[in-house]
Amino acid sequence: MNSDKKNKLEQAQDRLGLQFPAELFEFIAKLDNEKVLFGKEEWLFWSVKDKQSDEDDNYIVRASLHFKSEWGLDGLVFATNGIGDYLLVMPEELNDVILVMLHETAELKLFSKNIHDAVQNGPAGYSLTDNYFFKIDEHDVVVRSDNFDEVIAGEDADNFWEHYELRSKLDDLIDDEKTEQTSDILSGLEQLIEHADERNKEWALNKLSDIYFKGFGPIPPNIERALEYNQQAIDIGSFKALSNRAACYFFGIGIDKDIHKAFALATEANELSKANNFADILASKPGGGMYDDLVEMIEKEIRRLKNGG
Structure with a gap:
């Protein structure tokens, strides 16, 4: 274990009043390169670049204080993907669990059970689920997901x-x-x-x-x-299933073609999708849903047929 890096980690712990999980502490202290692959994802451990001679040069301290200023939560930020997302632990809340902060949706989601799991298996599939630990809502209030927490602890x-x-x-x-x-x-x-x-x-x-x-x-x-x-x-x-059934009615795949049923189902799917955390990203217009394009395509065909096209 590199003694200089160990000192920087201990310094971060002292300043922030938090302790890294032992296995994660050891993992970071042994790094010689800032780039680490978890599965197919590359994460940057900028603490590797801290100047050992400069006590004020401590990436974990800077990033963790920034996290606390935004979220009002205590955590140790230790890596970033370079596009605004970062990895952290909240040892007093969740022990060894590693979280990912997603800047586009302002959510803290599960990244892995611990550092060993991250290395062996990669991320836990945070992009596949709406589950989160915390998020910042539309009123800039930090919201805790009680149901998610109960599942983890129960x-x-x-x-x-x-x-x-x-x-x-x-x-x-x-x-x-x-x-x-x-x-x-x-x-x-x-x-x-x-x-x-x-x-x-x-x-x-x-x-x-x-x-x-x-x-x-x-x-x-x-x-x-x-x-x-x-x-x-x-x-x-499932709104995704509704959108797929709408496409089946539109194209006549496996069922009789019915453009009006297609429109009704696509519209319903689109409205339901607006509750999804990624709707704002995938929508083609402000306040839209994930299937704006499908609804618009069916609407155009209805107008075309109405006009005798």
Whole structure:
């Protein structure tokens, strides 16, 4: 362990009145390069560049004080991705858990259970879920997610971590088109549908629907089965599933073409999507939803047909 880096970390702990988890402390103290890969994501540990001769040059202190000024919370910020997001721990609240602060949505989400898990498995799939620990709402008030905290601390904690990690793994396998593992993918998705919470169940149903719509490796397209999974996702309130059903009605995929049903479902999906944390980013207009473009496309076709086009 580098003694100079260890001194800088101890200095940060003393100034901030917080203690790094031991394993994370050791990990940072051993770094020789500021660039670290967690899965496919590159994170920058700028404390590696601190000038050892300058007591005031301490990245963790600066970044952590900035975090406290914005969030009013005690935490140790230790890495950034260079585009405004950063990693931190809140040891007094969450022990070894590593959080990611997402600047575009002003949320603190789960990054990994601990540094060992981050190194071995990469991020826990924070972009795939609406779950958060804290967020800054539209009134600039820091809001704590009690439900999320209860899941982490409660009796279902082990199941939560298991399903979270399974979802992240399955998403990587599907995105990377690992068709040789199709059997494992289907088994994992069925496991989430059977045992996971509603958010993960919804995600798994939509993934299975996509697989059977398009085909995947040894699985040929099966529109009837795809629509069955799609309906199950709609039944538990999935706006993504609604938008997919709207597209089916619009193009006449597996069901009779009905442009007015397509418009009604697309509009409903778009309105429901506005509650999603990423709606403002994905919307094509201020105050819009995630499916603005789909609604507009169907509207144009309705006008065209009305005008005898």
